[in-house]
Amino acid sequence: MSHTISFSSQTYIKDNPIIIYGASVYGELAYISLRQMGFVPDFYCDKSKKRKEYLGTKVISPEELDCFKESNIIIASADFFGEIKKELEEKGCSNLFDMTEMLKLELPKEQLSNRAREMYDNKQNYINIVQNQSEDRLVFNRIQYVVSERCSLKCKDCSHLMQYYQKPEDIDLYGYKPAFDRLLDQVDCIAELRILGGEPFMNKTMGQVIHWYHDSNKIQNISVYTNGTIIPCEEILMSLQKEKVKVHISNYKINEDKIKKLIKVFDEYQVRHFLRDYDSWQDAGGVEFRNYSLEQKKEVFSSCFERNGFTFLKGRLYRCPREAHAMNLKAMPDVREDYVDFMYENGTSKEWKQQLKNLQNCSWLEGCNYCGGPDNHVQSIPAARQISQPIEYKPLY
Ligand code: SF4
Numbered sequence: 001m002s003h004t005i006s007f008s009s010q011t012y013i014k015d016n017p018i019i020i021y022g023a024s025v026y027g028e029l030a031y032i033s034l035r036q037m038g039f040v041p042d043f044y045c046d047k048s049k050k051r052k053e054y055l056g057t058k059v060i061s062p063e064e065l066d067c068f069k070e071s072n073i074i075i076a077s078a079d080f081f082g083e084i085k086k087e088l089e090e091k092g093c094s095n096l097f098d099m100t101e102m103l104k105l106e107l108p109k110e111q112l113s114n115r116a117r118e119m120y121d122n123k124q125n126y127i128n129i130v131q132n133q134s135e136d137r138l139v140f141n142r143i144q145y146v147v148s149e150r151c152s153l154k155c156k157d158c159s160h161l162m163q164y165y166q167k168p169e170d171i172d173l174y175g176y177k178p179a180f181d182r183l184l185d186q187v188d189c190i191a192e193l194r195i196l197g198g199e200p201f202m203n204k205t206m207g208q209v210i211h212w213y214h215d216s217n218k219i220q221n222i223s224v225y226t227n228g229t230i231i232p233c234e235e236i237l238m239s240l241q242k243e244k245v246k247v248h249i250s251n252y253k254i255n256e257d258k259i260k261k262l263i264k265v266f267d268e269y270q271v272r273h274f275l276r277d278y279d280s281w282q283d284a285g286g287v288e289f290r291n292y293s294l295e296q297k298k299e300v301f302s303s304c305f306e307r308n309g310f311t312f313l314k315g316r317l318y319r320c321p322r323e324a325h326a327m328n329l330k331a332m333p334d335v336r337e338d339y340v341d342f343m344y345e346n347g348t349s350k351e352w353k354q355q356l357k358n359l360q361n362c363s364w365l366e367g368c369n370y371c372g373g374p375d376n377h378v379q380s381i382p383a384a385r386q387i388s389q390p391i392e393y394k395p396l397y
Contacts (some may be wrong), residue, residue, distance in 0.1 A: 002089075004098040004133070006100045007072065009039075012095075013095050018042055019045050019065070019071045020034075021074065023045075025113070026099065027054060029102070033105050042057075043059070045073070073097065075096065078129050079142065098126075100131075125191040125220065138188050139187070143192075143194070148169075149170070150198045150199065151168070153384060154386050159321070161287065161329060162197075165390060170203040174205075184213070186349060190220065192221045193213060194222075195210070196225040200224055201230040207239035223247070223248055224245065225248045227384075228258055228259035237269045248276065251276065252384035253277065263275070278383040280381060284322060290370065298363055300373035303375045304373045316342065326367050
């Protein structure tokens with residue numbers, strides 16, 4: 001397996017078209033970088049059939065790439081970098097490029113969307129993924145570490161299914177530490193360990209996760225995702241000051257006074273933070289069984305932006321947060337093939353690694369049968385609509 005080349009005016013194949021694979025946030029960064037270098041991309045390529053044009057550039061499907069195998073193809077995705085590269089290699093595309101040099105350019109931040117600005121600030125995640133590309137290595141762009149089922153907001157459409165918890169609890173972090181240690185023993189790199197809930201600051205011991213893993217050389221960055229409603233205690237604030245840590249504040253425009261207070265505290269404590277406004281979410285629907293065919297499950301999975309949201313919940317690593325919580329809620333059957341169970345103490349390293357590879361390579365989940373499939377390219381719903389009571393559902397067992 002060959003490595004990609006970093007795209008630059010010295011490395012690209014002159015007179016061949018330039019195609020950006022990935023019509024989303026990294027695709028936006030690639031577009032702006034190319035323009036700054038004096039190039040205009042000929043096409044985008046994207047799996048979603050719903051997007052025909054992006055930033056004024058035509059979007060072609062992966063099948064149409066068959067006519068452009070000699071093109072300069074820039075892989076504009078961190079989450080799906082390995083998957084896209086494998087697909088292109090199997091097609092016989094030979095001029096594959098990454099964005100590492102492009103991301104070193106000084107981009108005009110005011111021209112970037114909110115999300116692209118956030119990715120640009122976190123560009124090291126992409127660079128880490130590229131630098132670790134090898135089939136022998138177990139690399140994760142992101143692992144989401146759930147520290148609480150409890151949330152301070154009551155969002156009707158939470159894609160992680162918090163609205164279904166009748167008696168949500170904080171996760172016993174000490175109890176599941178050996179399981180996460182076993183997971184970490186198997187992997188070579190986690191570009192981002194993302195700590196989330198529910199609302200992570202509901203769990204007063206969440207700072208322990210940072211304390212335990214901050215010095216791991218396998219974890220490149222730690223981020224904490226908060227809805228901005230809670231000012232954490234002194235002990236947590238001290239843990240957030242660590243060098244690798246950054247707090248992402250989601251602003252749903254329903255608690256802006258609290259967010260202002262939180263930012264003031266973060267500024268006082270010199271906690272690195274990033275504020276992102278959300279007006280809309282993608283609808284993933286309820287937890288009812290949808291009886292999809294195998295082809296439909298694959299289709300839903302392949303268009304879903306959560307499909308690489310590897311999630312550690314109660315000692316197990318799942319492929320996506322939605323399925324993790326659907327199983328935790330018993331809203332779907334316990335499907336053994338869909339997660340790696342690190343609570344099982346007697347596994348060998350060889351077995352764990354094989355199971356992790358299988359999880360990385362799967363092309364659908366049984367959980368997709370209980371999900372509407374959040375897709376960036378379909379119509380969105382207003383973010384964070386509040387309800388007063390949890391939504392009722394019938395646990396399967
Ligand atoms: S269950 Fe499937 S479709 Fe739903 S969020 Fe997870 S990967 Fe996406």
